[in-house]
Amino acid sequence: MEAKKREPLLRVVKHAELSRTQSFLLRLLAVVVALVVGGIFIASIGYNPLEVYKTMVVGCFRSVMAFQATIKFCIPMCIAALGVTLAFKMKFWNIGGEGQLIMGAVFASYFALFCDGMPHVPLIIIMFLAGFVGGGIWGLIPALCREKWGTNETLFTLMLNYIALYIVTYLRDGPWRDPQAAGFNKIARFSANSQLDKVAGIHFGWIIMIVLVVFVFIYLSKTKQGYEISVVGESRDTARYAGINVRRVVIRTMFLSGGIAGIAGMIQACGADATLSTGVANGVGFTGIIIAWLAQLNPIATLVVAFAFSILEKGSSVIQSSFGLSTACADVLQGIILFFIMAIEFFVRYKIVFAGHKEKKLSQAKPEKKEAAGK
Amino acid sequence: MISLDFILKFIVAAVAAGTPLLFGTVGEILSEKVGHLNLGVEGMMSIGALTGFMAGYGSHNLAVSMIAAFAGGMVSALIYAVLTIGFMANQNVIGLTLTIFGVGFANFVGVYMVGKTSSNTWQLSADLISQMKSIHIPLLSDIPVIGKLIFSYDPFTYTGIIIALICGWYLFKTKAGLNTQAIGENPAAADAASIQVTKWKFINIVLGGGICGIGGAYCSMIINGGVWISDCVGGLGWISVALVIFAAWRPQTAILGSFIFGALRVLKYYMPSVIPIAFFNMLPFIITAAVLLIASIRGTKGSHIPENLGFNYFREDR
Incomplete structure (x- = not known):
């Protein structure tokens, strides 16, 4: 040039x-x-592009059921995007949303499969916490390595995605295999007791989503910890000079970032799929990054962009059936x-x-x- | 009892399984050497897979499809290059989007083309498939062990090795290549030394994309025996990104590395079924994570990662 x-x-x-x-x-x-x-x-x-676009949009709103399906696409994408927002805000390139989501689902699924005799409400709360912790641990590992040895977090989180994915494959083929399943190996369907309840026809993950949007918004813009994140993101040196313990902020934020992605995984496994499969994340961790970026790391805008993306997702399945x-x-x-x-x-x-x-x-x-x- | 024949079979299978990785890895090394972490390898390979397959479907000629795959990869890398170099967009985000876009685009057009065919399978001609077969050089391929070990692969494998050797020579033995490496380490210093940063970034990224594209063509044309299947690249692009680390950013090492990773991919078919298959699938990523971790623990001395990897260069920020 x-x-x-x-x-x-x-x-x-x-x-x-x-x-x-x-x-x-x-x-x-x-x-x-x-x-x-x-x-x-x-x-x-x-x-005809106009025809195709129109079918996509109309397909998302033509009935209550179609709209509910659109929201179901929106929930994991939005929550995963909120998770990476926290990490990206401090310029920690967490590409591992996918793996964190999967690990959240794995942790929650353990309780869904093996503790389903518990009373419903405590079980759901435990699954929620398990999902958070599972994703959080998967976010904590790269944060600790980067803070201790300077390990490149982009590449490391990327590797962790696949390690998480094959952990699910291992569980599916081995210890958690449903002995009753004919044909392909799979993990048993969760009992009704360990599935999320429905509110307005959709599993209540959508309420969690809205709560999280508000939480992340307040956390980032109104709390001291949120302020620390943005200072670290601006300049680690400035943060250190101002007396912020950078290492602690990074590790704490990555636990939270991974944990939020883990909640998305728990919602997918226990709400949408009612089982744990290798497709539990299905690229949502990656799409979440795009959404967070398009929304300029603003939680409210994230919800809007995620909804727009879910129209594309749902719309695409409509044009599949009507246009092939x-x-x-x-x-x-x-x-x-x-x-x-x-x-x-x-x-x-x-x-x-x-x-x-x-x-x-x-x-x-x-x-x-x-x-x-x-x- | 493990016989020689068994070992030979395993090595040949490993090399074949490593071939697409070799292309993806060498392409990504070119890009990372100028400091651009392109997470779009999977997408570029998918687009190369599509254009290569399409050209092969139309022309029945292997050379034409390889060139088309190269061109497809180049165009997709150009999107990345324009956005990250020209518009200084975030490399991770653009790379990921390129993957989502590339895989989606290939699947979309693939489904469309499958629908166009009468038999509902989009298939290459028998003529082309015979060109893609493993070569057989009369005398050489018949030498007992060595013939099988060296002269029994398909044209892609040899192309890949040649490309890797050329790239290794380019990066480490030519002035342009060394300049290129300087850009990845410190673009401002390279700029000050009158290296044309923007130009060489474009050249490396786009060429790297083209090489990835050929790897994609291997996936669509050879792996499934000439029948188009959605998601034909199936994560090999991501393994390639991992392999770059394993190969310590050296194309020559990538040759060996890709065959080792290829061996890991086929190992599950040769191993007793006591060990879960998931473990073998996980191995490349565990090894890569370990390499990454060990390199960072050993400090800058042991790490070959380009210093400025992942950051854009804005001249006026100096």
């Missing part, structure tokens, strides 16, 4: 902060452009939307200056605002 004579053809400079409306409009524009590009793709294989298109459509659209938003995000913070262009308003350029986590 560089022109001859050492002067770059294009140069990137930071510009003054855009107003909230401006940046919102830019992001909206990105979504629209993404949908148009997705539409062109759909049209290129011979379908693959449910992978949701993944394609999610990808395109994120790509465009990330591209637009750049223009929210920077502008491109062409070579030879005189800068008049240089003095107006303010330094990057602190929430912009560009790196």
